[in-house]
Amino acid sequence: MxxxxxxxxxxxxxxxxxGKLAARASVTLSLAGRTESPVAQGVPVRSxxxxxxxxxxxxLTETATDLLIDATHPYAAQISANAAQAARMAGVPxxxxxxxxxEPVEGDRWTLVGTxxxxxxxxxxxxxxxxxxxxxxEVAAFEAAPQHHYLIRxxxxxxxxxxxxxAEYLLARGPxxxxxERALLERHRxxxxxxxxxxxxxxxxxxxxxxALGIEVVMIRRPDLPDVPSAETVEALxxxxxxxxxxxxxxxxxxxxx
Ligand SMILES: NC(=O)c1ccc[n+]([C@@H]2O[C@H](COP(=O)([O-])OP(=O)(O)OC[C@H]3O[C@@H](n4cnc5c(N)ncnc54)[C@H](OP(=O)(O)O)[C@@H]3O)[C@@H](O)[C@H]2O)c1
Numbered sequence: 387m388x389x390x391x392x393x394x395x396x397x398x399x400x401x402x403x404x405g406k407l408a409a410r411a412s413v414t415l416s417l418a419g420r421t422e423s424p425v426a427q428g429v430p431v432r433s434x435x436x437x438x439x440x441x442x443x444x445x446l447t448e449t450a451t452d453l454l455i456d457a458t459h460p461y462a463a464q465i466s467a468n469a470a471q472a473a474r475m476a477g478v479p480x481x482x483x484x485x486x487x488x489e490p491v492e493g494d495r496w497t498l499v500g501t502x503x504x505x506x507x508x509x510x511x512x513x514x515x516x517x518x519x520x521x522x523x524e525v526a527a528f529e530a531a532p533q534h535h536y537l538i539r540x541x542x543x544x545x546x547x548x549x550x551x552x553a554e555y556l557l558a559r560g561p562x563x564x565x566x567e568r569a570l571l572e573r574h575r576x577x578x579x580x581x582x583x584x585x586x587x588x589x590x591x592x593x594x595x596x597x598a599l600g601i602e603v604v605m606i607r608r609p610d611l612p613d614v615p616s617a618e619t620v621e622a623l624x625x626x627x628x629x630x631x632x633x634x635x636x637x638x639x640x641x642x643x644x
Contacts, residue, residue, distance in 0.1 A: 388412045389452040392445075394469055395427070396420075398561075398588060399483055399620050400457035404429040406624045414449070418465070420523075422542050425559075442472035451476075455623070456614070457483040461582050463609035470612035482616040483623050485585040487608055488593055495602040502527040505580045505604045509534055517576040519592060520606075537574045560588040567591035571599060580604045 389411040393404050396417055404415045408429050417424055419433040436442040446454060456469040466482070473480035490496045499505045502524045509516060515535045518525050522540040525548060532550040539556040547553065554574070571579070571592070579596045581589075583605055596603045617623035 390414070390450060391453045391455060392416060392449070392451045393455045394458050394465055396462065397457055397459050397483075397485075398586075399485065400455075401425070401427050402620045403455065403457055403483065403623060406620065407627060410627070411452075418462075420542075436468070436472075439468040439471035439475065442468050443475035446472060446476040446478045451478055453627070454478050454480045455483065456480060457623075460485060460487070460584060460608050460611070461606075463611060466611045470614050473614070480614050481623060481626060482611075482614045483620065484611065484616040484618060486618050487583040487585045488590065491597070493600075494597055495600065497602060497604045498607055499604060500607055502606060503530065505606055506531040508604045509578060509580075515575050515577050517571060517574070517579045517592065519589070520580060520582060537570075537576060562589060562591040564591040564594050568595035568598060571595050571601065576601060578602045578604060580606070582606050583608055 391407055391411045391413045393400050393413060393415050395401060395404070395415045400415060404413050405428050407413050413429045415427050415429050415431050417431060417433045418435065436445050454469060454473050456466050458465050469480060497508050499508050502520065506528045507530070509531050511533070513533045513535065515537070517537045517539070518528065519539045522542060522544045525538055525540075525544055528534070528536060529549045534550070534552070536548065536550060536553040537556065538544060538548070538553055539558055541557070541559045543557060544555060547555070568591075579592055579601060581592060581603055593603060595601075617626055
């Protein structure tokens with residue numbers, strides 16, 4: 387019997403994992419449906435919210451999903467919490483792909499803050515030239531600090547535009563090369579970068595460039611995520627599935643109350 391795996395995605399790793407596991411199981415990738423034209427995922431995709439943990443639990447049961455994999459972005463805390471809860475409710479095993487965060491090194495000028503709102507405050511009262519590459523939902527918080535010049539990069543256009551007098555918008559999708567990131571920061575005379583601690587290679591260029599140029603980084607701390615069995619890389623997660631086999635994760639039908 388072919389096993390069914392649901393991967394909660396929206397990240398490069400989720401797509402890579404889906405590709406790897408597709409040979410061993412029937413894989414569906416779930417996207418939130420926020421990005422207007424997501425990149426091709428290579429496996430069947432479903433899109434849009436489930437309606438909370440209850441909705442996800444119902445979906446897992448209806449689709450007879452055998453294994454749930456949370457491979458969402460480290461800052462997508464709500465869906466990760468829902469995933470852990472839904473897995474418990476539906477009696478479906480869960481694994482998570484938890485990409486490690488970046489670590490500061492000697493000489494880095496990182497200011498750690500808890501939220502996007504705190505980041506806007508941490509820029510201080512004097513006008514600065516700020517690079518925001520945060521995702522379009524979050525940048526509105528910077529309207530609270532309208533004295534700065536903002537360079538705002540996002541995958542989809544920021545609509546409505548920020549109610550600040552001095553903002554420039556760039557549309558681009560990663561990965562971003564270090565040299566290009568450095569050139570961008572220099573060309574726009576950026577003196578502070580606001581970032582999430584996303585981890586991974588694809589968006590590290592701005593952090594590496596800030597390091598090289600001695601620029602401050604206002605780093606938004608990671609949210610707390612539920613404690614579920616996890617791996618740090620696509621390879622490690624696929625190896626767990628391989629080592630034990632999907633059957634290992636699947637509880638007998640009578641235990642699931644199906
Ligand atoms: N947050 C980031 O910085 C970031 C960066 C890059 C990519 N992403 C990706 O963008 C998506 C949304 O992130 P977010 O931070 O807005 O999430 P979130 O705050 O944790 O989730 C909000 C709601 O969006 C729906 N949702 C989120 N991810 C979903 C998925 N993969 N499939 C189906 N529904 C999903 C769920 O709705 P229901 O409750 O109705 O099910 C969830 O309750 C995620 O797929 C994430 O991996 C996020």
